Every structure is written in C-alpha cells, then in structure tokens.
Amino acid sequence: MNKYFLSSLCLLAMNSAQADDAAPSLMLPAASVTAPEVEIESIDLKTATSAGSRLNLTGLETPASVESLTGAQIRARGDRSVQDAVTRTTGISNTGTPGNGGSAYSARGFVGEGSVMQLYDGVRMYSGAGTVTFPVDDWSVERIDVLRGPASVLYGEGATGAVINVIPKKPFSGAIENHVRVGYGSYDTRQQALDSGGSLTDTLSYRLNINHVQSNGWIDHGDSENTFVSAALRWQASDDLAFTLSHDYGDQEPQNDFGVPLINGRYHESLRDKNYNVRDAKLHYNDQWTRLNTEWQINDDLSASNELYYLKAQRRWQNAENHAWSESQQTLLRSGYFSIKHEQEQVGDRQTFTLNHDLFGLESRTLVGADYNRIHFNLHSNSPYKDVNENGQPIDLYHPDRGEFESDSPYRDQYTTTTQQVSLFAENRTELSDQLSLVTGVRRDIVHLDRDDFAVNGDATRTDRSLSANSWKVGLVYELTPDMSIYAQQATSVDGVGGLISLSEKQQNFELAHARQTEIGFKQMFWDQRGEWTLAAYHIVKKDLLTSDPNIPGNTLQVGEQSSSGLEASLDLQLPQRWALQANASVVRAQYDKFDDEGVSRKGNRPTDVPRRTANLWLSKAINDDVSAGAGVRYVDSRYADMANNVELPSYTVVDASVSWKAMPKTTLGLRLNNLFDRQYAVTQYNGGQQWIMGEPRSFFVTADYTF
Template structure:
C-alpha cells in the first residue's frame, strides 16, 4: 500500500493492465496459471513509490518484474535518494548489498569509486556506458536521477565490455504528464549551500509534447581543509508522443564543476598507526597546496530515447548519446614521510597534472518480439550497439614538490609549473551484437543470452621532450553468454540459478608478441527471492562464485620488457541478503548483509616479489551490513512527521600489497527528519522541511589503505537542512 506522503511519478506510455493494479490485485493476476506477459516500457515508467521497485529494464532491456529476474538486482528509488539526502553516486549506494562505496573516503568526492562483489563496476546512464578518464569524468549529480539500478555480476551480454562486479545504471528524470513544479533550498555545515529546481508537465492541450527541466547549483567547503566543492548543471528533456505506440524523448545536460575537493592521501602512520609521540592527523588534514590545487571539469551531452510498437508483438527501441567533456587537473599530494624520518613530521610530496578533452558517442538499437511456440511464451530481444571514445590527454611528470610540516603546514608554497612530458591521442571502438530470449512456461522463466563483441583501441603518444611518437593498436573479440532459470511459486517464493560472463580488453603483447587476450569473468549464482502476496515488500538471498581470469603476471626469472603472461586469477565467493519493505502503518525498512571472500587464487612469484596467491585486494571488507528505517506518524498533532535512522557497518579490510596490516572496522549512524508543513497550516501546503545528518556521532573511520604511505579517512559528520516547495 502506498504511504500517504509519497508522490508517484505519472507514466506516459501504454502499460500492461496488471501493472496498474494495486499490489494485492496485481498478485491475484500473477496467481493465474500463466504468469503475466512481459511488456516493453520505457525506463521512466512505473517509477516506484517508496523503497520497493517492482520492475527493472536494466537486467534484460525488457521491463521485467524483479521477482522474475534470475540474477541479483537492487533498485535505489528516488524517494530513497531524497530521504537519505544522497548527493553523489557513492552516497546513493551506501545502503545496497554487495556494494563497498567510498573506497577512497572523503578525499575523492570528484570520482565515483566503489566496488561490487569485490570488483570495479561499469557505470551507465540511461542504459548506455559513461566513458571518461579520471580527470574528465562526467559525474552525474544525484538530483538528476529518478532511480539507480545495481545489477550484480558479469553483464557483458547486455552492455559489452566491463568487469565481473556488475553495472550501475543511473536513470535520468523524464518528462511527466502531471504538472510538477519544485524549488528546493538547502543549507548545511562547512558552508554548504544548494538550490534545486525541477519543472515538468505537458506543453500542449493534447499532451503530445511533455517537458522537464531539472537544474541545481551548490557550493561547499570540502571535508579536507583548504578545499571546496562547486557545481552547476541544467538538464532539459522533451518528449514527443503522437500516439500510445510511439515515443521520442530528447535528453540533454550541461554541467560544470569548477572545484571538486582534492585527490590526495595520508600515510598510515598517524592515521592507521600511532607515531612515537601518539599524535594522529585529523580527518580534515590536507596534504596539498591550496594555490596549486585545480579540478575544473565541464561536460555537455545530448541524446535521444525512441520507442515504437508496431503491434502487440513487435517493438523497436533506439538510444544514442553524444558527450563532450573537458578536465583540468593539478595536484600536490603526499608520497609518505621524508626518507629516513623518525619523527614523522615532514611529508614528502609530488606534483602533477593533466589537461583532458574527450568526445564519446554511444548507440544502442534493438528489436523485441513476443510470440509463442506451443506451450512456450518467448520475449526475444535482438540488438546492435556501438561506442566510440576519442580523448586527448596532456600529461606531466610527477616531480618532487616542497615537503609539508604537518605541525605547521604552509598550504601556499611556491610550487612552480608542471613539467609536461607527453601528449596522447586515443580512440576506442566497441561494436556488439546481442540476442536474448526470455522463455516462460507455466511458472518457469528461462533466460538465455549471447553476445559477440569487437573492440579496438588505437593510440598515439608523443614524448614532448624528444619528439618521439609511439603508436599502438589493440584489437579484441569476445563471445559472452548468460543463462538463468527461476520458478515463481504462488506464495511469492522464487528460487533461481544463473551463470553469466564478462570480458575486458587488455593492451600489450606477450613474449611472442601476441596480443593479450581479454580479461574474462564468470559467475555462478544461486538465490531466492520472496515477495509476499498483497504486500509492498521484496526479500532476496544470493550465493555467488565469481572468477576473473587472464590477469597479467610476471614470468619468474624473465629479463627484459616482454616478461608478462596471463596466468593470474582472482576469485570472489559470497553471500548477500537484502530486505525492502513498506508497511501499512507508515514504517519503511531497508536491511542488508554481505559476506565477500575475495582473494588471488593464481599468481606468479618472482625474485623481487612473492606470490599474491591467498591475498585479498585492498579496500574490500569481508563483512558489511546496513539497516535504514523510516517511520511516518499517521495520526495526532504531528501527523506527517517522518523520522528515519540508519546504521552502516563496514568490516575490516586489508592494506598493503601483501595484506601487511588490517584497516579497522567502523560503524556509522545516520538520521533524518522530514515534515509536511501543509499538515500544520493550509497556507503552507506544498512545503516540506527536512534535516539529514550522516555519521551522526562523528565517528573517525578509515575507508581503505593501499600501503603504509596511502590511506584515506572516511566522511565525518555532515548536517544538511532543506526546504522544498511543490505546487
């Protein structure tokens, strides 16, 4: 049952009758002898109210009920994003099973660095990959999003090259028929100020033309002293729908991030370990230089999403996006203490920088057909996608910079200009053909998929010191497959099994000058989902085994430049539990637990380096858990008051290349309050007041350490208050 305070997002294309029914009635439809047919809908349709999503297009590119998808998927709804006060993708993912967000803590706010099931993940926007280098990353602001889908495990069949951890699909806000006018003002600690606007509705009386205009500006001091954050974006969208069978949406975004914190680190001594004097560095300690620090990014994109249904059997969809991004990066960063230091007072530092320009084109076309062969109902998707990235990177050497006295830091020293050493032009191409069949017979759902990819990377690097130009070219082809089987019982239980593959191209050649094969990922997953009839709840459990193979290792005893082979492997075995529920009494609940055992299972030893076998990569906690509960008063003088609290536990992880030490576990508490002021006075109708506090007790925590010289503190307490007006 929908909670009274939640506002649904209206739909604007044809929807199957069963999806329009309340939850209890929809379940009665599902209780018939044959499951409800799968229909194609845009990613903007049937947006969930509350915390429980019913459908997802990310897993199969068809709008399939989550309870029928034989693979683990989590959906973070717009309500959850807003009520938890999330601003970045890392913050959006804080309460998601299997995800370890903010691997570099509060330092790397300019980047979306996280892992899923122990591996890095591919980031998508509206189902298409977001390309970008580190310093020109087109980061998506959370206010632009109406939901985020996290598909766990290898996903190359649908999206091409990528790691075995999974994909995160960020879905943009779309135009709505219903008039929407929203203005929001936010204030917080560290001089945080933000203004958001969101307008949507029909342009004409026949409602064939719909628009949406979303924008935001914010400024704040970073958690790291002497740093600041600043962002401006505007995202217009226009939908043309001449009939119930045809829809075209144009999506654009213009964004600039003039300042985005720092990208440094701190040594393990005085963060993870005590120095002889017992003094530790504060979480806001800055290792850089305020006058030299630069992170200026801007990007613009425009794209379309087209869908046409010829008849109840055949539907075609086409998506494309062009994106241009630029980034200017300059940084002074710590490289540990000065050699031979015994008082651990002076940080050795280096300086560097890049100028990056990037253009990317992505295209995805597919056709869907629905038909029956005897007792089997088929939903077949056949598609073609293409991606092209061209980037120009001007890079400097990493030269020594003046040391920093941690007890008397001078953040405005004469640093001097960067030393430009190379200019690289790179072009990447990916082309893929994919075919998928979702087969239903009675309460069984079988998912079969296959894809073939062609990948090519061409680069030309110019040494600016001697003028030498070094060209390189890498080609790779790969077939990836997926199979899954799920059975939907009448009582809401749905056990499933799946197998999925991924691939990632690699550059370079072996000792025989043969190009390296792509990295390959394979996952076996056994799980169960449970959706009690007549409720807005979804519970899931999954066991999984993932292997990442063809990793590069050093040939023992080899001398020269051709000393690598592909014998390495990393394996993850784990368990995920997730619960999402909306109760009729005003209580909403999200709870998660993840167990991830990630280690190198194959590696070569060399005279200068022991084998990594049995070691765990840094920054991957074995145990994680979280719970978020929100309760809204349903009666009394404070009716409409929402109160929420969250608990996030991150277990210990390893630091150092050979698990040299442990990074301690941490438990953080979040809280939120929100109130509909219209309940107190009719003159305040449409106004909402909210307060969000993350890390309520200001618990000092370390996100991860790669070595004794590189550690990162996590976020400290953050307080934000917002006033939103809707009319």
C-alpha cells in the same frame, strides 16, 4: 549560477501559469517511454528492473541478484550523492578517490571502474585511464538499479562485479509541476535546486532539473562547487511513436582531498582536517551527455528502440598527491606533483527490436540489437612526473606551507587514441511451463584501438590492436508461488587488462580477461506483499590477469587468477503503525588464486579495497501525515590497502538520521544528520594505504522544499 537559477525559475513559473490544467494524458502504451506524474515512492520484486535484463523483467522473473532504489528513498535518507546512495545497497562499498574521479566501487570481490560498470539511463561512457566522473548528483535521480555479478552479455566489457544504472527523472504528461529546494548546513554548505516538468502542448512534455551545491568543506582549503543540469523534451509523434531529446550537464570542483598521512604507520586524529596540497591545486570535472531516444511500437508484438548519443568529458588534475612520513627524517615529505588532463568524446548508437512470439509452442520474448561506439581520448600530463625535490619536500605536519605546483617534467601531449566498438547481442525469455522459465543471452564484441604516442620532440609512434570477445548467460527461474521464486544462473564477463580506450602499447599485447559466475538465489514477497526478502549465493573466477614474471624481472605474464565466493541477503518490511525497515548484509571471500607481485606470490591474499562483510539498515516511521523520521546504520569491514595484505584500513560503523515536516500544504522542511556520533573512519585509501581518505565528521543540513 544564482542569476541562471532565478531566471529559469521565473520562466517556468510563467509556463506553469499558462498550462492547461485539463491537459489530456499523452502516455504511450510502451512503459519504457512513459514517466510517472508523481515521484516513485517504492519499488518491489514485481517492478520491472532496467539493470538485470533488457526484456522488461521484474525482480522475481530475473535469474540474477538485482536491487533498486527510488529517488524518493535516496532524498528522504539524506544521501548527498549517487555514491552515498549506491553504497547502501547490498554488498557494494566505496573506493572513490580524486585519482579515479571519486566514483569507484567494490562489489563481489572486484574493484574499480574496470570491473564495476556505471550506466546513466542505460548508456555507459568508457572509462578513460581508470576514471569515470559522471553521474554523481542525486537530485535528478528517478531510480537506481543495481545488478550484481557479471553482466558483459548485456553491456559489454568491464562488468564482472556489478552494474549500476542511474535513471534520471523523465518528462511526464499533465499540468506543469514545479519543485524548488534551498538548503544550508555545516561548513557553510548551500544548495539551490529546481525540478520542473509537465506538458507544454498536446504532444510535447518536458523535465528540467537544476542543482547547485557549494561548500567551504570540512578540511583546510576544502572548498567545493558542483552544478548539475538535466533537461529532457519528449514529443509524442503518434500513439505508437515517441522521441525524447535530453541533455545532462555536470560541472564539478570537488573537495581536493588526497587523505591523511599515517605517522609511523598510525592514524592521528589531530590531522583529520589537514590539507597538504599546494596552493594552486586543481581538481575539475566537466561532463556533458546528449541523447536522442526513439520508441516505436510497430505492432502488438513487435517494438523497436534506438538511442543516439554524444558524450563528452574534460577532466583536470594539478596536485601534489603524495604525503608520506619519513621515519629516518622524522618529517612529512610532499611529492607526486601530477598535472593531468583528459579530453574524451564518445559518439554511439544502440538499436534494439523486441518480439513477443511462440517458440515450439511456448510463449517467448526475444530481443536482438546492435551497439556502436567511437571514442576519442587525449591525455596531457607532465609524465614521467619528475619532482623538483627528488626525495620529497619537507613540510610541517600541523602548519604546512602550501607552496606552489612545480615539476621538472614539462606538461605536454602524451597520447591520443581512437577506439571503435561494435557489438551484436540477443536475449530471450521462454516460459517452459506455467512456473518454469528460461532466460538466455549472447553477445559478440569487437573493438579496434588506434593509439598515437607523442615523444618530447613531437614525433609520434602509432600502434593499433583489435580485440574481440563473446559473452553469454543462462538462467532458470522457478515460480514456487506468484510471490516466490528460486533461480540458478551462469554468466560470463570480460574485462580489459587496463582501461580499454587507454591501453598502453605493452597492454595491447594481451587479450581481455575472462570471468565466469555461478549463482543461485531465492526471492519472496510475503505478509500480503508488505514484506520481501532475497538471498543469493555465488562463485566467480576471473582468469588472464596481468602478473609479474617470477623468473624474468620486468616481464609481465597474463596468467593470473582471482576468485570470490559469497552470500548476500536483503529484507524490506512495511511494519504496522507506519514503520518501515530496509536491511541488507553480505559476506565475501575473495582471494588471488594465482598472482605474482614483483616476483612475490600473493596466492591466498585478499585483493585490495575488498571488505569481507558489509551491512546496512534503515528504519523509518511516518509519525503522522505531516511528520516522518528515519535513521540508518552503515557497516563496512576492514580492507587491505596493498597486495601483500600488510596495510589494513579498520572497519567502521556510521549512523545517519533524517526528519521531515510538511509545515504547510506546499512547503516541507527537512533536517539531515550525518555521522551522528562523529566517528572518525577511513572510507578508502590512497598511495598504497599511506594516506587515508576520511569520512565526513558529524554534520547537519537543513532543507526547505516548495512545490507549485
């Protein structure tokens, strides 16, 4: 990686030396195909957001709860991943574990890859067996847009709680600019990164980002290594037509950590850094995204866009994942020897047309489009996961024998699926008056799944199923003043009863689950637009959950229901003397309205991994033109780890800080301090709450940035 990094740097330096400083501007009139020449420093309620609508609406114009972070904010705060950044937004908490790819969230009372959708530049990779492993790297992020609440009308199945859209840095016109970073921190963590972009010719511009991070980790045998490359080339074919070809590559070997086991139901601080996994454990994710975007301004009122993409993911696990304390034997037992591999390929295309027009004499904008995806998913594993030691292998609590991976179940092909998805969608905004606008949307999804299950002798059984769903939204926005609006909306969503592309033969017998949300909200910019605040209240009901049959053991019914109600608020202030404050808070009441777990009613219980309250605050100050500093607080309330609400993870409050100094005109030094008070806290849980995945201890990271 170092050789690759240095050779790329040398090549880009040569290109920079040859670039014409007076290169003309190559920006298209359509904002969606241009990119800033400098990094975006701030986003406000009058900035167009990508997550809440495809109509290029601002936050004030969108009848939904939307929020944005810029890449500059993320890196200034010292967030080391997309997950760290996203969980500073309103009401979203981290539920990531090695089992789900480390990138799952809880939002508005709904949890996991099937309810909180993740997009990369507006494109989604379908979740395979509840797992998504991309994106995680924040070096190449230009901004992150978040839409809270149901969004299937925009993006299809799997978006009841929220949608998170990570937008990478784009090619831009002008002289070539290069940005190099090297960093070092606790646990021998090392970073080398490059960001380069600019014009190659009068019609070609590019952007290249490379980031490599390596660490020894803060737990025993917790080595990790992650490499991320993002490259894009834009061709301005004419004033009205542009093509962008991009490829993003991620290779991750994260810290292999399945959590600290509870001893007699209690957490022991002395076990915080212990690793009970086997010596030959594997945790490896490889993702590749290739996309071709076409933007065409057909005339003053009509534009078209097309995105053709090929996505590929390979994931590998080989671990002893369960470490449970035996009260009867007074020892720790290691079990759950799982060996799993995912191979996933997705080919897709999205075509949209946007028209500005009159509707019964009213100013209106309409978007119509179609989506197509074809996904191949192969799963290999050692299912049914029969351990050599059926009762678990005893291991020493403080000096565990690492041992080797061993299983009585052979590793083999389990099943392969081919999923075809087609959708038609439309969205419209009509200005009913100078102050009142109506935003509507409809979508029709059709999915066909073919599945081949392989028996031990190699014979296959084939099943297939077709599913369809309709989604819609209706929202009204009333502009009280140019800087203040109120809104009300209803929106629906659909979720699969499991990962859509990996539905089992039994799960294929069920329809999609449906949800509906009612939301009202208020948004305002004030104090000469130096401040803004938002407030939202919502109620969501999700029906058709799978639940056990209370009358027939082993039988499953699709009659479950879950609901949530909540309040969310955010505040952003640019204060005198170059102080700045960002804060948010949320309260949610989530419960099962109708749900049976192994014949026991869980009505009234809170769903697992859902905190009732979350809050974030970040205070920063530009001390002078060269020095700035900031500190932040993150709060997450207690969460239950089981449906019976018997196992509880405690709440936590964590403080982080950062400082930067522009030591020379082209050189900036930075210092990040994470978990300043060395709080021991559980981010999330594993194995039914018997293992706590802990947050990182107090750590530092020093960076040196050079631009040329």
